Amino acid sequence: MQPAIPHVPLWIDLAAVAVGGMQGGAFPTTARDDRNDFDLLAVAVFALVVGLGGGIVRDVLLGQVPAALRDDTYLGVALAAGLVGMLAGELIPRLGWAWDALDAAVVGLFVVVGALKTQNTHLSDGATILLGAITGVGGSVIRDVLAQQPVHLVQRSTPYGLVAILGAVAFVLLERAGAGDTVSSLACLVVVFAVRMIALHRGWQSSAPVIGRFRPPSPRR
């Protein structure tokens, strides 16, 4: 039914799931608005979505039964992390750059896992980059769609999806150069982490679309 399970160390995958699950568990409290009066179940739903969503979409696209359904450790880690995220949600704003760093590291880990698992199915380099990036940011897209908030991935803000893509590109280039999985993975993680932290520190904003005759659009506000 499914191809051989790829050789990605389980703890890397679960570390990303745990921090993603915490973010998801904290989400219903912070994201309440006029339209959404989230309940306790939302904590579990968003923990699963942010912790496991990107990986589940990747596995489905790879034609595999999602890892999260083959091993209950994934569900358990995501739900427990969601509970922690809910209870500790008030502390997150106080963590400041430490939270940003954790977040950047998690996106990097997700991209590494996604790129490794895709490569193990012998698909093309483009697929490895795309599914690496989808693993990194897919959970946040599903979260935004379920909460009916503007999808963060495609909004002007500190680069986020672009950072995931850059990491996946670094992975593929190094693999092509014969660097081996460990070096390529580390490079991917470093690229995602470093570019994201520099972008946050310097206040970089992703640029608007270029429109006809290369005039940039006038600022909206």
Add this chain to the structure above:
Amino acid sequence: MQPAIPHVPLWIDLAAVAVGGMQGGAFPTTARDDRNDFDLLAVAVFALVVGLGGGIVRDVLLGQVPAALRDDTYLGVALAAGLVGMLAGELIPRLGWAWDALDAAVVGLFVVVGALKTQNTHLSDGATILLGAITGVGGSVIRDVLAQQPVHLVQRSTPYGLVAILGAVAFVLLERAGAGDTVSSLACLVVVFAVRMIALHRGWQSSAPVIGRFRPPSPRR
């Protein structure tokens, strides 16, 4: 490509599809709002989404071609039921508790079908619970996303997703205790139906997320 088709009686599956399709067919008339001026095609789309959506998501996650694509009976039943739902939509409010009971029974049937089909693929207990619940409530989530209404599953209201989870947990516990498919399925159905009806009758509301230091959030309104 797909594993052996699980031995779930077709009529159980189709009964749930029929009532789900009716609900979907009635939806475009009742859910019209400032932003959505639904057309006749929406009746068919929402009948398919509510009647078949949860099962299709489950089958995709199980690595199977959805049952609804292997046997046209599913499409036919969902579309015919959608037509009935559209024409009879005005009557639904007058049905009162009978409609609530039908709805609770359908969620229960969906959960039973989802749990049985997942168990037949020999995945873990967590997967059986998750996919049982997804089969029960997945169609309503896709419906809300397409209509861009607050996703009912994660809002404070009469417990709905939780009821589906409880039913799936009852199924798994009884199977573990050696009760056999028939008894486990009946217990799941009874749990979903009874808890949902009691919750409606007593006006139970799902609780808000617990936030830091266990203070409950102040009420919003």
Add this chain to the structure above:
Amino acid sequence: MQPAIPHVPLWIDLAAVAVGGMQGGAFPTTARDDRNDFDLLAVAVFALVVGLGGGIVRDVLLGQVPAALRDDTYLGVALAAGLVGMLAGELIPRLGWAWDALDAAVVGLFVVVGALKTQNTHLSDGATILLGAITGVGGSVIRDVLAQQPVHLVQRSTPYGLVAILGAVAFVLLERAGAGDTVSSLACLVVVFAVRMIALHRGWQSSAPVIGRFRPPSPRR
């Protein structure tokens, strides 16, 4: 892992992907609103979504690894077309009926590809119609959900989803009558193109749902 790749000429598939990608690339500029301040990455995201989304959903439902992940040509064509769409976006309103014709042709091509690929997996006629239509309009649904705009498919307007369904029905009827893939495909394309252009020219609007006792709903505005 995946069944034999269906014998659909690659250029037909890629032609539809290219025009879909252009539409997607032009979307972030035209669809900016109060809630969405799309960035440059959105051009790539919507080019992939509109150019490849319908086909990816179809392939996943067919149990196949999406063609777009097996051959990087798809990703390259969609992204390059998205760039063109972004730069040329201002010109689109001036193209008038030529753009409408291109759009109608693309929906027709997508439906043909979807119907052919589904038929090659020996699923039922209903599945061929459904997946033909999903290939034709699925990208636009994902686009609307990501941009949180009313889902065009289910709104009263010039018939769009219905046209895709009619084309797929024509395909299936002719195949049943023994007409062969080429004739059935051409007929499907002609039906989609002709009905869509006539509907635009005559200002046809899809009708509202019929509600109880067959009274049509009073107009909303």
